[in-house]
Amino acid sequence: MKKMLTPLLLSLLTALSCGGEPAGETQSAVVTTIGFAARNGEMAGELEVSDGIDLDGRMSDRTDIDSCRKSDFVAPDGRPGIDNQFTYLFETVEDMAEEGTIEGIIQGSINGGRLLLMIEVNDVEDWTNDDSVSVRVFNGVGTPNLASDGYIVPDQTFDIDPGSPINVGTGRIVDGVLETDPFEVELPMAFFNVFFDLRLVDAQVRANIGPEGVTDGVMGGAVTIDQILEIAAMADEMQEVQYGGLLMGVLPGMADMVRVDGRCTALSANLYFESRRAFLYPGDPPAAEPESE
Numbered sequence: 688m689k690k691m692l693t694p695l696l697l698s699l700l701t702a703l704s705c706g707g708e709p710a711g712e713t714q715s716a717v718v719t720t721i722g723f724a725a726r727n728g729e730m731a732g733e734l735e736v737s738d739g740i741d742l743d744g745r746m747s748d749r750t751d752i753d754s755c756r757k758s759d760f761v762a763p764d765g766r767p768g769i770d771n772q773f774t775y776l777f778e779t780v781e782d783m784a785e786e787g788t789i790e791g792i793i794q795g796s797i798n799g800g801r802l803l804l805m806i807e808v809n810d811v812e813d814w815t816n817d818d819s820v821s822v823r824v825f826n827g828v829g830t831p832n833l834a835s836d837g838y839i840v841p842d843q844t845f846d847i848d849p850g851s852p853i854n855v856g857t858g859r860i861v862d863g864v865l866e867t868d869p870f871e872v873e874l875p876m877a878f879f880n881v882f883f884d885l886r887l888v889d890a891q892v893r894a895n896i897g898p899e900g901v902t903d904g905v906m907g908g909a910v911t912i913d914q915i916l917e918i919a920a921m922a923d924e925m926q927e928v929q930y931g932g933l934l935m936g937v938l939p940g941m942a943d944m945v946r947v948d949g950r951c952t953a954l955s956a957n958l959y960f961e962s963r964r965a966f967l968y969p970g971d972p973p974a975a976e977p978e979s980e
Contacts, residue, residue, distance in 0.1 A: 711809070711810040711811045711812045711817075711820075712811045712812075712814075712898075713807065713808065713809045713810075713811070714807070714808055714811070714898070714899065714900035714901075714964065715805055715806070715807040715808075715900060715964070715965050715966060715967055716805065716806050716807075716899075716900040716901040716902070716962035716963060716964055716965055717803060717804070717805050717827060717831070717839055717843070717845065717962060717963060717965035718797065718803075718804040718805070718806070718960045718961070718962045719797065719838040719839045719960075719961050719962055719963050720793075720794060720797065720838060720960065720961045721793060721797070721802075721804065721958055721959070721960040721961075722789075722790055722793060722958065722959055722960075723773060723774070723777045723789075723878075723956065723957070723958060723959075724737060724738040724739050724771060724774070724905060724907075724957035724958065724959045725737065725771075725774040725777055725778065726760060726771070726774045727763070729763075731761040731765070732761075734758070734759070734760060734761045734767075735758075735760050735761070736760060736761050736762070736763055737760035737761075737762070737769055737771045737774055737957075738762055738763060738769070738771075738905055738957065738959055739760065739762060739769040739770065739771040739905055739907055739955075739957035740769065740770070740891050740893050740905055740907040740957060741759070741766065741767070741768035741769055741770060742770040742869075742889065742891060742907050742908065742909070742944070742955050743768075743770055743944065743955075744768070745768060746759055746767050746768040747759045747768070747770075747943070753946060754770075754943045754944070754951070755942055755943050755946070755950065755951035757772055757941075757942075757943035757951075769957075770907070770943065770944070770955035770957075771907070771955055771956065771957050772941050772942065772943045772944075772954045772955050772956075773910065773941075773954045773955060773956035773957070775941050776915070776934075776937075776938070776941060776954060777789075779933070779934075779937065780878070780879065780930065783928055783930065783933075788880070789877075789878065789880075792877045792880060793876075793877050796877055796882070797831075797839070798831065798833055798837070798838075798839070800828075800829055800830045800831050801875075801882070802826075802875050802876070802877065802882075803826055803827035803828065803829065803831065803845060803848075804824070804825075804826060804827075804874055804875070804960070805824070805825055805826065805827045805845065805847075805965065805967075806822065806823070806824055806892070806894070806900075806901050806962060807822070807823040807824075807825075807967075808820055808821070808822055808865065808896065808900060808901065809821045809822070809823070811860070813860070814860065814863070814896065814897055814898045815860065815862065815863050816860055816861060816862065817859060817860040818859045819857070819859060820857070820858055820859060820860060820865070821855065821856070821857055821858075822855070822856045822857070822858055822865070822867050822870075822892060823853055823854065823855050823856075824853075824854040824856070824872055824874060824892070824906075825847055825848065825851050825852070825853040825854065826847075826848040826851035826874065826875050827845035827846060827847060827848060827965070827967075828845060828846040828847070828848045828849075829843070829844070829845035829846060831843060831845075838961075838963075839963060839965075840963075841963035841964045841965070842963075842964055842965065842966065843965055843966070844965070844966040844967065844968055845965060845966070845967060845968070846967070846968050847967060851875070852873045854870060854871065854872045854873060854874070854890075855870065856868060856869075856870030856872075856890075856892070857870075858892070860896060863895060863896060863897065864893065864894070864895060864896065865892060865893065865894045865895075865896040865901060865904070866891070866892075866893055867890075867891050867892045867893075868891070869889035869890065869891055869908075870889075870890055870891075871886075871887070871888065871889075871890065872886070872887040872890035872906070872908060873885070873886050873887075874887075876958075878918060879918055879919055879921070879922035879930055880922055880925070880926060880928075881918065881921050881922045881925060883918050883921065885910065885914075886910070886911075886914055887906070887907070887908025887909065887910065887956070888908055888909040888910075888911065888944075888945060888953060889908055889909055890906060890907065890908030891906070891907055891908065892904060892905070892906050893905050893907075894906075899964045900962070900964050900965075901962050902961070902962060902963075903959075903960065903961040903962065904959075904960060905957050905958065905959050905960070906957070906958045906960065907955065907956060907957035907958070908955075908956065909944040909945050909953035909954065909955060909956070910953055910954050910956045911945065911952055911953040912938045912939065912942060912952055912953060912954070913952075915934060915938060915954070916931065916934060916935065916938070919931045919934050938954070941954050942954055943955055
């Protein structure tokens, strides 16, 4: 005769089967600086060096039809197959703008609290090696305090932006490096001197991580030509520098991803970032203190 389950064991099994609270630890981080990863001018043999992620899982060269004959890069740490055709677009736009303009706008938006990108890692049992964790990427709300180095002070508390999508992915930690499976990401960004929601198709995150959360890394994915042209059109309406006409001619020659009817319709792109530990308010944001008269 089978033994009856004890009430305690039965309650535990019921909680697990009903989707109770996730096991393991959770840690959040706020991005303190972010920018588009670009080739650095170095060579690794016959290949150029650029930070980024191998988004399509293969090493492509000018004979690879699936990548529309675009050669991959090599990461500074030696990882092959890095997909980052957006570097050529970034260089084109940077040449049309004043030096440092793009980075300055992005950093100013972060420090002013207009671009508070947050990365939360959940269900962590081991911060060095864990074969199953979940990741959330979303925008926060709050007014950050800055440290003497000009970046956001760690351990501040923010709210989740109710108007921002919460992007959820899965992944793993391997030797202290977070690696996610592809997932869709939409995040606030600044480019062409305009603010917009950047949509990354089949996005991946590769980041250094520890008990205090994500510290730095790269987020990559595919950005469609149509989206880039939409953003350029917005910029053209706001300023004297006109990007749309130029980009319509050069973008098809840069595309290496999302092949449709024999042509690539998107560019591989990577964002490098640094982040510091942060916290989230558990419920509604605290009421603002009344201004003193």
